[in-house]
Structures are given as structure tokens and as C-alpha cells.
Amino acid sequence: MATTEGTPVARKAARPSMGDVARHAGVSSQTVSRVSNGHSNVDAATRARVIDSMRALGYRPNSAARALRSGRFRTIGVIMFTLRTFGNMRTLDAIATEAAHANYSVMLIPVVDATLEQVSGAFSRLSEQGVDGVIIVFEAHLLDNAEFTLPPGLPVVVIDSNAGDEYTVVDTDQAEGARQATEHLLGLGHRQVWHIAGPESSFSAVHRTESWRRTLKDAGIEPPPVRYGDWSTESGHRHGLALGGRDDVTAIFAANDQMALGAMRALHELGRDVPGDISVVGFDDLEEAHSFWPPLTTIRQDFGEVGRQAIQQLLRKVDDYGFDDEDNRRVTVPTRLIVRESTASPRVRS
Amino acid sequence: MATTEGTPVARKAARPSMGDVARHAGVSSQTVSRVSNGHSNVDAATRARVIDSMRALGYRPNSAARALRSGRFRTIGVIMFTLRTFGNMRTLDAIATEAAHANYSVMLIPVVDATLEQVSGAFSRLSEQGVDGVIIVFEAHLLDNAEFTLPPGLPVVVIDSNAGDEYTVVDTDQAEGARQATEHLLGLGHRQVWHIAGPESSFSAVHRTESWRRTLKDAGIEPPPVRYGDWSTESGHRHGLALGGRDDVTAIFAANDQMALGAMRALHELGRDVPGDISVVGFDDLEEAHSFWPPLTTIRQDFGEVGRQAIQQLLRKVDDYGFDDEDNRRVTVPTRLIVRESTASPRVRS
DNA sequence: GCGCTAAATGTTTACGTAAACATCGGTGTC
DNA sequence: GACACCGATGTTTACGTAAACATTTAGCGC
Numbered sequence: 001m002a003t004t005e006g007t008p009v010a011r012k013a014a015r016p017s018m019g020d021v022a023r024h025a026g027v028s029s030q031t032v033s034r035v036s037n038g039h040s041n042v043d044a045a046t047r048a049r050v051i052d053s054m055r056a057l058g059y060r061p062n063s064a065a066r067a068l069r070s071g072r073f074r075t076i077g078v079i080m081f082t083l084r085t086f087g088n089m090r091t092l093d094a095i096a097t098e099a100a101h102a103n104y105s106v107m108l109i110p111v112v113d114a115t116l117e118q119v120s121g122a123f124s125r126l127s128e129q130g131v132d133g134v135i136i137v138f139e140a141h142l143l144d145n146a147e148f149t150l151p152p153g154l155p156v157v158v159i160d161s162n163a164g165d166e167y168t169v170v171d172t173d174q175a176e177g178a179r180q181a182t183e184h185l186l187g188l189g190h191r192q193v194w195h196i197a198g199p200e201s202s203f204s205a206v207h208r209t210e211s212w213r214r215t216l217k218d219a220g221i222e223p224p225p226v227r228y229g230d231w232s233t234e235s236g237h238r239h240g241l242a243l244g245g246r247d248d249v250t251a252i253f254a255a256n257d258q259m260a261l262g263a264m265r266a267l268h269e270l271g272r273d274v275p276g277d278i279s280v281v282g283f284d285d286l287e288e289a290h291s292f293w294p295p296l297t298t299i300r301q302d303f304g305e306v307g308r309q310a311i312q313q314l315l316r317k318v319d320d321y322g323f324d325d326e327d328n329r330r331v332t333v334p335t336r337l338i339v340r341e342s343t344a345s346p347r348v349r350s
Numbered sequence: 351m352a353t354t355e356g357t358p359v360a361r362k363a364a365r366p367s368m369g370d371v372a373r374h375a376g377v378s379s380q381t382v383s384r385v386s387n388g389h390s391n392v393d394a395a396t397r398a399r400v401i402d403s404m405r406a407l408g409y410r411p412n413s414a415a416r417a418l419r420s421g422r423f424r425t426i427g428v429i430m431f432t433l434r435t436f437g438n439m440r441t442l443d444a445i446a447t448e449a450a451h452a453n454y455s456v457m458l459i460p461v462v463d464a465t466l467e468q469v470s471g472a473f474s475r476l477s478e479q480g481v482d483g484v485i486i487v488f489e490a491h492l493l494d495n496a497e498f499t500l501p502p503g504l505p506v507v508v509i510d511s512n513a514g515d516e517y518t519v520v521d522t523d524q525a526e527g528a529r530q531a532t533e534h535l536l537g538l539g540h541r542q543v544w545h546i547a548g549p550e551s552s553f554s555a556v557h558r559t560e561s562w563r564r565t566l567k568d569a570g571i572e573p574p575p576v577r578y579g580d581w582s583t584e585s586g587h588r589h590g591l592a593l594g595g596r597d598d599v600t601a602i603f604a605a606n607d608q609m610a611l612g613a614m615r616a617l618h619e620l621g622r623d624v625p626g627d628i629s630v631v632g633f634d635d636l637e638e639a640h641s642f643w644p645p646l647t648t649i650r651q652d653f654g655e656v657g658r659q660a661i662q663q664l665l666r667k668v669d670d671y672g673f674d675d676e677d678n679r680r681v682t683v684p685t686r687l688i689v690r691e692s693t694a695s696p697r698v699r700s
Numbered sequence: 701g702c703g704c705t706a707a708a709t710g711t712t713t714a715c716g717t718a719a720a721c722a723t724c725g726g727t728g729t730c
Numbered sequence: 731g732a733c734a735c736c737g738a739t740g741t742t743t744a745c746g747t748a749a750a751c752a753t754t755t756a757g758c759g760c
Binding site (some may be wrong): 029066 | 716719
Binding site for chain 2 (some may be wrong): 062063064065067068073074075082083084089090092093096097100105106107108109110112129130233234236237258261262264265268286287288290291292293295
């Protein structure tokens with residue numbers, strides 16, 4: 001039968017290579033390479049001819065061959081613990097956008113849970129896939145664990161952690177944000193500020209808590225016990241119920257907007273007025289925060305700037321490769337207090 | 351000076367190649383390749399020796415060389431219009447996780463805005479970086495535009511659109527969700543359901559709107575004019591103010607949770623009780639929706655399942671490559687009504 | 701023990717690119 | 731006018747892997 005011999009059914013036409021373009025344009029493949037990489041030492045007429053041939057043949061450089069030859073992938077890896085937080089999503093967005101500007105692609109490596117195998121798996125997958133550098137977005141005390149190591153010589157930037165001098169770190173100025181929140185409440189006349197903290201395993205949470213404590217102490221106030229949540233609205237709700245039941249509580253600083261939201265729901269349920277009875281400040285400035293009821297006073301993080309800085313720092317390292325490798329910096333991105341309607345001066349006690 | 355000659359400062363040790371491992375283990379590099387790829391025809395003792403050598407030398411396969419040789423990258427590209435929506439983030443999370451299970455990496459290509467150049471840029475970046483297939487998460491009417499084309503022969507799965515038979519499409523069952531929302535409100539005794547729709551440029555929005563309209567008609571009710579929003583809380587707020595000012599409005603179905611949130615804020619501002627005066631239903635089931643005030647009745651989308659299905663469909667195509675290429679399916683993921691406290695039977699008119 | 705088969709392993713080659721080196725005119729210098 | 735130089739282009743080679751083919755060895759039937 002005719003069908004059993006000859007070409008397999010509709011095999012895809014082989015992608016044209018440099019050689020094909022070179023033949024079509026009547027030049028050597030090296031000249032095509034030079035045009036492809038934008039080298040200057042090609043005659044204008046030749047360049048035009050080569051470009052025409054590329055168009056005609058639909059030539060696309062083969063990234064694998066290019067990477068094999070040049071050792072550069074034009075790709076950066078991003079390791080994230082979760083894509084489920086607003087902050088990470090925004091950061092990723094900024095990273096991807098900024099990387100695209102620099103003509104880099106982003107390879108996303110999720111870490112489903114924070115077990116060692118998972119993290120190690122992410123690293124090995126990373127080092128097998130080709131990347132020129134890595135941005136790690138997670139709590140970096142895991143990095144201190146000696147059980148796994150990053151591929152040596154791979155530039156790394158860490159976001160959102162307190163990793164030491166071994167890495168370049170980019171982070172929101174957690175301390176400044178917590179201070180702004182606390183001072184805002186004190187400035188309104190509150191005598192005490194309660195704090196719903198993030199989990200102790202989170203460095204950003206710890207930084208916020210420490211800064212809240214310090215701000216109170218600097219104002220001559222003895223900080224009340226910290227109430228630890230887990231970032232969820234549910235934990236905010238739980239602490240909101242507890243705090244709302246006491247009439248010595250007039251101001252709450254929650255370490256993120258979700259917990260602030262949960263706390264406000266609890267206060268509503270208890271019939272307490274926000275901000276009449278109790279003021280609430282969040283942290284993050286979620287998209288929705290201005291539509292919470294009441295609209296939430298909060299600390300805005302500039303996630304976009306964090307992502308941009310991370311890429312810039314990383315590409316600096318990638319370009320300096322093998323040289324200057326020890327120049328690790330700490331980049332801090334400022335926060336901003338956004339005053340809405342969940343905060344007010346405390347009602348004068350009758 | 352001594353430093354001007356000799357080796358450059360601390361040049362990174364070259365990564366070991368198969369040849370190095372082969373020499374170390376006393377076998378040929380081809381045997382190393384066989385071990386590396388898990389082929390069966392290697393003696394157990396030899397395999398063990400090779401694996402030891404790999405460990406000893408810290409061998410990692412070079413993905414560029416592997417891709418060059420085999421034509422497979424073990425990478426899939428994801429093109430997204432925005433990472434700023436809850437749904438896309440969740441979908442991306444699921445895609446990345448599922449891909450990792452199948453030992454694929456995910457290359458993220460953001461499209462900053464929906465201009466043709468942007469989209470074309472994303473495609474060309476994609477075809478230059480090596481990917482075995484693509485998942486496109488955006489409104490696919492752009493795909494109908496002839497100005498750009500996907501690299502021919504590249505398997506594609508489209509999420510969240512009504513692309514035609516040329517692509518495999520995975521999507522939430524928008525129609526079912528809108529019907530569930532509308533029927534829930536009718537079932538509570540409301541005589542009319544108003545709709546705050548998503549933008550007309552969004553297919554999922556259009557599907558929800560159409561299904562809402564059909565459900566009302568099927569119940570013998572003439573649908574009121576559609577109020578178009580843009581997914582933002584702000585637009586929900588605007589329509590909420592308008593609808594809340596009329597006393598013939600008792601039930602609102604918003605096409606996403608953000609708009610529902612905005613609408614509820616408007617109703618609060620107008621002094622209308624939710625759900626006493628007006629019931630509100632959203633769509634998506636945001637993480638925070640159960641902590642809105644009141645907790646929001648909404649339609650839960652299973653973004654995780656959408657992502658999983660997309661990967662499965664795509665990998666099926668990748669594996670079938672060049673064969674069976676025309677087998678495009680439409681996979682629909684069911685929704686679920688989550689009843690909370692923003693809906694109730696209408697108050698009996700006095 | 702001969703020839704056969706199959707399993708284990710080795711050898712050769714090509715994938716597409718870009719660096720390194722080679723060549724070839726033309727130009728300016730003395 | 732001989733020579734050095736430079737810019738444009740061509741030629742050769744190596745990157746690390748895996749497919750295709752070649753070789754060796756052991757086991758087995760008769």
C-alpha cells in the first residue's frame with residue numbers, strides 16, 4: 001500500500017537553521033549568526049539581505065543550540081513557596097515583566113510545601129533546566145539548612161527574608177511599615193496598640209512584630225502580649241473575637257490585610273463599631289482593601305518595586321559573572337501608610 | 351605583575367559532563383547517557399557505579415545539550431495577560447504544580463497589555479525560548495486576529511475563552527455557575543435578579559451574562575438591563591450605588607467577588623441591609639469572601655482543576671506529537687454554589 | 701563445541717550555534 | 731610602491747547529549 005511507505009503523515013517541516021538562511025542569502029552561516037546577534041561588523045546591504053532571508057524562511061534561532069554554545073540561557077528561575085498570596089503574585093508579575101524588558105524569560109519553580117525534599121527537588125530541577133540566575137521568594141531560614149545547596153556559581157537574589165551576607169536580599173522595609181502603622185494609631189491618641197502577628201516562622205512577620213514592639217517602647221508604652229495568627233482571615237477572626245470582647249482594646253495593628261479583614265468581621269459580629277470603638281490597621285494594601293467595610297487603613301507595600309529591584313540586582317550579577325561575586329547588597333523598598341476609614345481617634349471614655 | 355597572567359580570578363569550575371562521569375566510572379559516555387535517561391539495558395552493577403560517579407562529581411545533565419539533541423525541552427510556556435487576578439494566579443499555581451509532577455518546567459510569558467505587538471512579542475519570545483507546548487490564558491478572540499500566528503506545530507491549550515475547534519479549550523463551566531447563582535436567588539423568592547456583568551470583551555463575562563439572562567427567561571422573567579463593570583471593586587461600587595437607590599431591587603448577581611464586594615460597600619453606605627434589603631451573590635469564591643461583611647454567597651470556581659486539566663490535555667498533545675493533532679477537545683470544569691450570609695429571602699413588602 | 705541470539709557496552713555522528721581563527725580587499729602611511 | 735592595518739566575510743571547531751550503528755560477551759539449543 002502506498003501509505004505504508006514514504007513520509008510519515010504530515011511530519012512537521014523541519015525548522016530552518018542558520019545554514020538554510022545562509023544558503024538562501026548567499027552568505028556563510030557565521031554572517032547569519034552575526035546578524036542574528038546584532039554584531040556591528042556586517043555590511044548594511046548584507047545585513048538587509050540576511051534579514052530578508054530570515055523573514056522568507058521564517059527563521060527562529062534555536063535557543064537550545066544557542067544556550068549550549070554560549071552558556072547563557074537568557075532565563076532566570078523563580079522559586080516560590082506559594083502563589084497564593086497577594087504579595088507573591090504581585091512580585092512575580094513585576095519580576096516577569098521586568099525580565100521581559102531585559103529580554104529574559106522566567107522559569108517558575110513552585111515548591112508545594114516546605115519540606116526538604118520539595119525544596120531540594122526545586123533546586124535540582126532548577127539546575128537541570130538551564131537558568132542564568134535564581135530569585136528565591138521565601139523564608140530563607142530554610143536556606144541555612146545544610147542539607148541542600150544551590151548549584152555553585154549560580155547568582156542568587158533572595159526576596160522577603162533575612163538571609164545573611166551570602167546573598168543579595170531585596171525586601172520591603174518591614175520595620176518602617178510596622179512603625180508607620182503603630183505611630184499612626186498612637187498619633188490618633190490611642191494609649192495602646194494590640195498586634196495580630198503573622199506566624200513566627202516568617203521573617204517578615206517577625207520584623208513587623210519587632211518594629212511594633214520597639215515603636216511602643218520608644219513611646220514609653222509596655223507592649224501587650226502578641227497574638228499570633230497565620231496570615232489567614234480565619235486567624236484574624238479568632239483574635240478579633242478575643243480582642244473585641246475587652247473594652248480596654250481600642251486599636252489593633254494586624255500584620256496583613258487578610259487578618260485585619262477577619263478581625264473586622266469579628267468586631268462586627270460582636271457589635272463593636274470600627275473605627276468608633278476600635279481602630280484597625282492592616283498591612284499590604286490588597287486590591288480590595290479600599291472596599292472592605294469600613295475601607296481599611298493599611299500599609300502599602302510596593303511589590304512592583306521589589307520585583308524590579310530583584311531583577312536588576314540579579315542581572316547585574318549575571319553580567320558580572322565569576323567576578324565581583326561577593327558583592328552582596330541589601331535593597332530595601334519603602335512602604336507607605338494609606339489612611340482610610342478603619343482608624344479614628346479613640347472615643348473619649350465617659 | 352602576577353595577577354595579570356594565569357587564570358582569571360576564581361573562574362568557576364567547569365561543570366562535569368557525561369564524558370567526565372564516564373571517565374570516572376570507567377565506562378563510555380553513552381552508558382552514562384543510558385543511566386541518566388533511565389534506560390533498562392544497563393547492568394545493575396554498572397548502573398550503580400555510574401550513579402556513584404555522578405554523585406562524586408556532582409554531575410547535572412546539561413539541559414541545553416539535551417534539548418538540542420532530543421528536540422524536547424521538558425518545558426511548557428504559559429502566556430498570561432495578567433497575573434493580577436485571583437483566578438489567573440490560582441490557575442498558574444495549579445499549572446506549575448501539575449507540570450512539576452510530570453517533570454516539566456513552566457516558562458512564564460507575561461503580556462503587559464493586549465496590544466498586538468505585545469502579544470506577538472510574547473509568541474516570538476516563546477518560540478525562541480524552547481517550549482514543547484503552550485497554555486494560553488486569556489481572551490482568545492485575539493487569537494482570531496490574523497496578524498500573528500503561533501509557531502506552527504506547537505501544541506496549544508487555551509484556558510478561559512471561547513476559541514473554536516482549532517484549539518483544545520479548558521474552562522470553568524461559566525454557564526452553569528451563572529445559572530446556579532440566579533436560580534439560588536429565584537429559589538429564595540426574589541422576583542427579579544439584577545446583574546453586574548464583567549466587561550464585554552471578556553468571554554467568561556459574556557457567558558455568565560448570557561446564562562443569567564437565559565435562566566431568568568426560562569423562569570418567565572424579563573431580564574432587566576445589564577450593568578457592565580470591569581471586574582473592579584470600584585465598578586461594583588458604582589453600580590451598587592445606582593441599584594441600592596431603587597427599592598425594586600432585591601437581588602444582585604455580580605459576575606465576580608470583587609464587584610460584589612464593591613456593591614456591598616455601596617449598599618452599606620446607602621444604609622441598605624445585606625441580605626435583609628438586598629441579597630448579593632458573587633462569582634469566584636475568593637479566599638477572603640467568607641470574611642466579607644456579610645460573608646459572601648458566591649460561585650466557587652475550581653481553578654486547580656482547570657490548571658490540572660490544561661496540563662493533562664497539553665501533555666497528551668505533546669506526547670502524540672505530529673499525530674492525532676486535530677483532536678481538539680473542550681473540557682468543562684464544574685462550579686459549586688457556596689451559600690453564606692449575603693443572601694436571604696426577600697422581606698415581605700408591607 | 702558450533703553457531704545463534706540477545707544483552708551489555710562502545711564508537712561514531714549530528715543537532716544548531718558562536719567563538720576563534722583565517723582570508724581577502726581596500727586604505728592610509730612613509 | 732611596500733607595508734601595516736582594518737573591516738567584512740568565510741572556515742573550522744567545540745559545546746554536551748543521545749540516536750544509530752558496531753562490537754563484545756554470555757547463554758543456549760542441538
